[in-house]
Amino acid sequence: MSGLHKDGDLTYEILIxxxxxxxxxxxxxxxxxxxxxxxxxxxxxxxxxxxxxPGAMPVPSKEFVELGAAAGYAFSCGINRFVTFDRKHYFYPDLVKGYQITQYDIPLCHDGYVMLDGKKVRLERIHLEEDVGKSIHREDDYSYIDFNRSGVPLIEIVSKPDLSSPEEAARFMQTVREILRYIGVTEGNLEEGAMRCDANINLKIVTNGTEYRTPISEIKNMNSFRSIRDACTYEAGRQLEEFRSNRQTY
Incomplete structure (x- = not known):
């Protein structure tokens, strides 16, 4: 699906x-x-x-920053010469420090784009951050934490809501992966969790000359092109049905 869709008395567009x-x-x-x-x-x-x-002080590695900047150049981003790191506080078993080191106010890269089948998908930012540990749930009713992944360098690539179908969202991740692997920034092994995608999705609906927008839903931690496509397809259908049932909008 892409662009405008007709469903009975209303027309809608998917925003991802x-x-x-x-x-x-x-x-x-x-x-x-x-x-x-x-x-x-x-x-x-x-x-x-x-x-x-307690007492341990983090120092960013040179390669961490260099590869982040390389990704920014690959997507025609502006590169900030001065950046800051921030603490994102939340509580989850695999976040051993109780906060994640990330970037918010001044990210490394900003305002880029990805060309997707002749369409420009805008990038809001690319920022540096660290990964968290890995939870392992066993059949003995115990959960275990492996912190080998804690502190692994990440970039987060944030797009504008320019993707208009689940298929386009899947192609977007595939294109980003191909570019980053080509320039040597990442191995990009999906089965190892080296690339994961969160999708923010809602609908713009027009009925009887009035425009509505459904609440934005976030679908997290998808690590395959199929899961992105299937999850966004399901969520778009769910939001359309929810709108028809009670006109929930914002």
Missing amino acids: GCEIHCELKTPTKAFCACENRYGGMPNTRVCPVCLGL
């Missing part, structure tokens, strides 16, 4: 914006000297910095 989290191909983690490599025995590639122990 993507946030792609991509692990960078650096030799070490983002803020410490621990090896950046997938797999291995749990909790063997950790240190006081990536475990957030």
Whole structure:
């Protein structure tokens, strides 16, 4: 589906914006000297910095910033010469420090775009951040945490809501992956979780000459093109049915 859709007495358009989290191909983690490599025995590639122990001070690696800037240049972004890091506080078992080091006020890259089948998909920003640990749920009713992934360098690529179909959202992630792999920024192995996508989706609906917009839903942690397509297709249908039922809008 793409563009405008007709459903009975109303016309609607799907609006999708993507946030792609991509692990960078650096030799070490983002803020410490621990090896950046997938797999291995749990909790063997950790240190006081990536475990957030008292007194440990993070220092961003040179390769972390360089690969983030390379991604920005690949998507025609502006590169800020002065950037800041911020603490994003939330509480979840795999976030050992109780906060994630990320960028908010002054990101590394801003205002780029991706060409997708002749269409320009605008990028709001590309910022640097660190990954979190991995929760492992076993059949013995216990959950375990592997912090080897904690502190692995990420970029987050944030698009404007310029994608107009689930298929287009899937192609967007595929195109971004191909470009980043080509320039050597990432391995991009989806089965290892090296690229994950969050999609923000809502509908712009016109009926009887009046425009409505449904509330935005965020679908998180999709790591395949099929999951993006299927999840966005389901959510668009759900929002349309919800609108028909009770006209929930904002």
